[in-house]
Structures are given as C-alpha cells and as structure tokens.
Amino acid sequence: MPKILLVEDDEQLARFLIRFLNSEGYTTDYASGQRDAMRLFEDNSYDCILLDISLKDGNGYSVCAAVKAVNDTPVIFITASADEACTVAGFEIGADDYIGKPFGTRELLARMKNVMRRSKKTSRLLKCGNVTIDPIKGIVFKNGCEITMSALEYRLLLVFFSNKNQMLSRDRLAEELWSLTKEFVSDNTISVYIRRLREKIEDDPQSPRIIITVRGLGYKAVDG
Numbered sequence: 001m002p003k004i005l006l007v008e009d010d011e012q013l014a015r016f017l018i019r020f021l022n023s024e025g026y027t028t029d030y031a032s033g034q035r036d037a038m039r040l041f042e043d044n045s046y047d048c049i050l051l052d053i054s055l056k057d058g059n060g061y062s063v064c065a066a067v068k069a070v071n072d073t074p075v076i077f078i079t080a081s082a083d084e085a086c087t088v089a090g091f092e093i094g095a096d097d098y099i100g101k102p103f104g105t106r107e108l109l110a111r112m113k114n115v116m117r118r119s120k121k122t123s124r125l126l127k128c129g130n131v132t133i134d135p136i137k138g139i140v141f142k143n144g145c146e147i148t149m150s151a152l153e154y155r156l157l158l159v160f161f162s163n164k165n166q167m168l169s170r171d172r173l174a175e176e177l178w179s180l181t182k183e184f185v186s187d188n189t190i191s192v193y194i195r196r197l198r199e200k201i202e203d204d205p206q207s208p209r210i211i212i213t214v215r216g217l218g219y220k221a222v223d224g
C-alpha cells in the first residue's frame with residue numbers, strides 16, 4: 001500500500017485529502033509544519049510527498065530541499081500561489097510536479113501516480129566498485145554493509161555516482177554544497193569532503209580507486 005506524507009497548513013483541506021487518499025488505498029501521514037514534516041520523513045519511508053509552500057512553521061521549499069538532499073522521494077507542491085517565480089523555485093530545488101489550488105482530486109491522483117511511476121523507473125541502484133547507493137532509501141553500502149554519512153557527504157557521493165566516469169570540477173562540487181548550505185564553499189571545504197568520502201568508501205584512502213583525482217581539473221568516480 002503506497003504511503004503518502006501530506007504537509008499542509010490548511011487543516012480542513014488536509015482532513016478532506018486524507019479521507020480521499022485513504023479511500024483510494026493510500027496510507028497518509030500528516031504534518032502542518034516543517035518541523036513535524038521532517039520528523040516524520042526521518043522516521044518513515046514515503047512513496048510521495050504532497051507539500052504546501054506556506055506552512056505553520058518554516059516553508060515547503062526548505063522541506064523539499066532537505067528531502068532531496070537525502071533521497072529522491074517524489075515531491076508535488078500543492079499551493080494557492082500562481083506566481084511563476086514560485087513554480088520555478090520549486091522545480092529548481094527538485095520538486096517533481098506542481099498543482100495549484102483549487103484542484104480536482106482526480107487530477108491530483110493522476111499526478112501522484114505519474115511521479116511515482118517515473119520514480120520507480122529511475123530507482124536503480126548506483127554502483128562504483130564495491131560501493132552501492134540506494135537513491136530511494138538514501139542508503140550507502142560498502143561490501144553489503146551500510147555506511148553512515150552526513151547529508152552533505154551523501155549528496156556529493158550521489159553526484160559522483162550519478163556521473164560515473166565523468167570529470168567533475170571543483171566549481172561543480174562547490175555548487176552542490178552551496179545548494180544545501182547556502183554558505184560560501186572554499187577549496188579547502190571541497191578537499192575536506194573529498195577526504196571524508198574517501199575515508200568511508202575507499203579500501204585505502206591514501207590510494208583511492210573509486211573517487212580519483214583528475215590533476216588540475218577535478219575528480220571523477222570510476223569502478224575501481
């Protein structure tokens with residue numbers, strides 16, 4: 001049974017949507033604000049997240065960015081805002097779809113099925129050498145054993161594995177870190193995170209065989 005996280009500050013609308021989704025065979029968890037949404041997301045696995053932009057605390061953009069930093073759970077923004085800038089901002093941080101209020105329940109259901117179908121098609125495991133990423137669960141394994149990683153470490157590793165055998169410049173990696181922290185990323189910061197990744201995934205971090213240095217250009221992930 002597909003499991004949905006509904007994040008909506010309009011409690012009357014939320015009650016209506018929960019009844020509808022449950023009647024369609026979905027299990028639905030509900031949060032009215034960012035804090036509760038992230039607590040539920042950390043403790044559960046969801047097939048789709050329905051996310052309002054305006055919340056009782058925080059905002060939908062922050063929730064979406066935090067979700068996408070961990071895994072690729074489909075996110076649909078549901079909002080009263082028809083502003084193009086809001087739509088573009090949502091897509092730029094990783095939203096999979098966008099539906100404006102008021103909307104028909106059948107349209108919402110169709111959009112949910114569409115993004116979940118696309119997600120299943122792209123939910124393949126990513127592998128380099130003896131290291132595997134499960135993008136849906138947001139888990140990294142080495143030789144079958146789970147590796148604990150911070151959100152930033154995971155995001156960088158996901159970028160490397162998604163672009164296997166492609167050289168990634170330090171500027172590109174800095175952009176990925178900045179998109180999560182919104183803080184200036186120095187060359188030293190990049191070096192620190194590359195070192196941390198190598199310490200966790202390489203058999204010999206001093207002689208890396210998975211994340212290798214392309215001298216003077218950047219780094220790339222190979223099959224070791």
